Amino acid sequence: MESTLDIFIKAIFSENMIFAYFLGMCSYLAVSKTVKTAVGLGAAVIFVLLVTVPVNYLLENYLLKAGALEWINPDWGVNGASPIDLSFLSFIMFIAVVASIVQLVEMLVEKFAPSLYGALGIFLPLIAVNCSILGGALFMQDRQYSTILDATAFSLGSGIGWFIAIVAIAAIREKIRYSNVPAPLRGLGITFIITGLMGIAFMSFSGIKYGKDEVKAETVQVDDTNNTNH
Amino acid sequence: MSEVAQDAKAPREPLFSKKNKKLVTDPLTDNNPVTIQVLGICSALAITVQVEQGVVMGGAVLFVLILGNLFISLMRNLIPSRIRIIVQLVVVAALVIIVNEVLKAFLPDVSEKLSVFVGLIITNCIIMGRFEAFAMANKPWPSIMDAVGNGVGYAGLLILVAVFRELFGSGTLYGYPVFGDYIQGNGLYALGYVNNNMMILPPMALIIVGVIIWVQRSRNKSLVESN
Numbered sequence: 001m002e003s004t005l006d007i008f009i010k011a012i013f014s015e016n017m018i019f020a021y022f023l024g025m026c027s028y029l030a031v032s033k034t035v036k037t038a039v040g041l042g043a044a045v046i047f048v049l050l051v052t053v054p055v056n057y058l059l060e061n062y063l064l065k066a067g068a069l070e071w072i073n074p075d076w077g078v079n080g081a082s083p084i085d086l087s088f089l090s091f092i093m094f095i096a097v098v099a100s101i102v103q104l105v106e107m108l109v110e111k112f113a114p115s116l117y118g119a120l121g122i123f124l125p126l127i128a129v130n131c132s133i134l135g136g137a138l139f140m141q142d143r144q145y146s147t148i149l150d151a152t153a154f155s156l157g158s159g160i161g162w163f164i165a166i167v168a169i170a171a172i173r174e175k176i177r178y179s180n181v182p183a184p185l186r187g188l189g190i191t192f193i194i195t196g197l198m199g200i201a202f203m204s205f206s207g208i209k210y211g212k213d214e215v216k217a218e219t220v221q222v223d224d225t226n227n228t229n230h
Numbered sequence: 231m232s233e234v235a236q237d238a239k240a241p242r243e244p245l246f247s248k249k250n251k252k253l254v255t256d257p258l259t260d261n262n263p264v265t266i267q268v269l270g271i272c273s274a275l276a277i278t279v280q281v282e283q284g285v286v287m288g289g290a291v292l293f294v295l296i297l298g299n300l301f302i303s304l305m306r307n308l309i310p311s312r313i314r315i316i317v318q319l320v321v322v323a324a325l326v327i328i329v330n331e332v333l334k335a336f337l338p339d340v341s342e343k344l345s346v347f348v349g350l351i352i353t354n355c356i357i358m359g360r361f362e363a364f365a366m367a368n369k370p371w372p373s374i375m376d377a378v379g380n381g382v383g384y385a386g387l388l389i390l391v392a393v394f395r396e397l398f399g400s401g402t403l404y405g406y407p408v409f410g411d412y413i414q415g416n417g418l419y420a421l422g423y424v425n426n427n428m429m430i431l432p433p434m435a436l437i438i439v440g441v442i443i444w445v446q447r448s449r450n451k452s453l454v455e456s457n
Contacts, residue, residue, distance in 0.1 A: 020432060025271035026355040088331060091349050092323040099316050128315060131272035131353045138346035184447035185440070187455030188268060192440030199433030 011157025024132030038170035046159030053155030257383035270356035284392035288385025399429030
């Protein structure tokens with residue numbers, strides 16, 4: 001049994017959204033030219049993931065999953081008289097939730113935190129179609145986390161992992177502008193190759209052992225990685 | 231971008247006019263959705279370990295893109311521009327549900343391997359990108375041609391990457407052993423050939439795409455970015 005902390009650390013490092021699953025690559029490549037915009041988009045992704053995954057978790061467990069409607073009528077449970085399985089609707093539900101929450105968050109932020117809106121504003125609409133947000137919901141469904149706390153830890157971890165990835169590549173791209181890259185590789189090509197190399201580096205985190213006893217060792221390793229990343 | 235702004239009063243053009251053909255052929259090479267427009271990378275890379283997955287994924291995207299472009303193009307004058315993203319998402323999600331159910335029923339193994347990436351076709355940037363850039367502004371027929379071009383360009387790149395990864399990573403092509411049997415150690419393996427396990431790892435997909443971009447841009451200088 002994984003602890004909540006394990007899920008959190010795993011989502012940041014060994015199952016990093018970008019380097020292990022390539023989710024959200026489109027905006028990752030398009031918005032990573034400067035660190036400042038990368039930080040804005042990364043923060044928006046953390047925020048939206050943190051809101052949408054728990055909502056989708058509730059939907060999944062109390063509406064969509066096979067027998068999830070048991071709380072309304074015991075007959076609709078898995079072992080009931082007429083079991084109901086709405087899981088084929090999950091794609092359309094998840095994407096509708098993501099799109100509407102993004103819209104809602106945009107309006108709320110604009111109303112109550114204009115300065116934050118100024119910083120995140122242009123990125124928020126982009127996020128509705130960012131693969132990492134829907135990917136977070138689908139992985140949550142796939143892995144069947146047992147409590148909403150675990151699902152939230154997973155979403156926060158994935159968001160932070162995505163943030164680290166985009167800020168790191170943006171920093172490298174800012175520096176690489178002064179290097180002599182072969183002309184055909186400039187821009188996109190070299191970014192792909194660097195991301196590949198960073199992915200290989202991140203694969204070393206898959207060696208981290210998860211479990212209650214190793215928690216201390218993990219945190220030490222995490223500190224090391226922060227140093228090497230920046 | 232090869233946008234076609236068609237005049238309503240323009241005379242009917244033949245179905246396979248030069249302009250329409252260009253819509254299909256352009257995305258195959260010089261305007262490839264993956265290497266030039268940088269769309270749809272998310273799903274392109276994670277599932278290219280085997281050619282079979284690449285073929286299924288490419289086919290699924292082609293199907294969704296053609297029907298989606300057609301529907302959006304038919305509805306383009308009815309969709310209020312403020313909520314167009316949500317309308318587009320609902321169209322794609324409905325089509326992807328069809329694809330997912332069909333895959334589960336007829337290709338359960340591949341469906342298992344693709345796992346969440348079938349669902350992620352919904353947020354595949356190629357699809358939303360083509361809806362926004364083309365289908366919202368063009369008639370149904372050119373939209374279908376555009377969808378075919380982009381879908382095939384995408385599938386072609388997926389299969390190209392998958393061929394490299396499967397051939398050098400597992401020594402097979404579409405499941406058939408090319409270099410002989412690894413476990414029995416015959417064929418090339420008898421000579422000491424070893425599979426490059428690196429190719430199976432996810433990051434190699436990025437590096438292969440990077441190299442494809444490199445080759446493509448060194449052949450066509452006009453595609454080179456300034457920085």
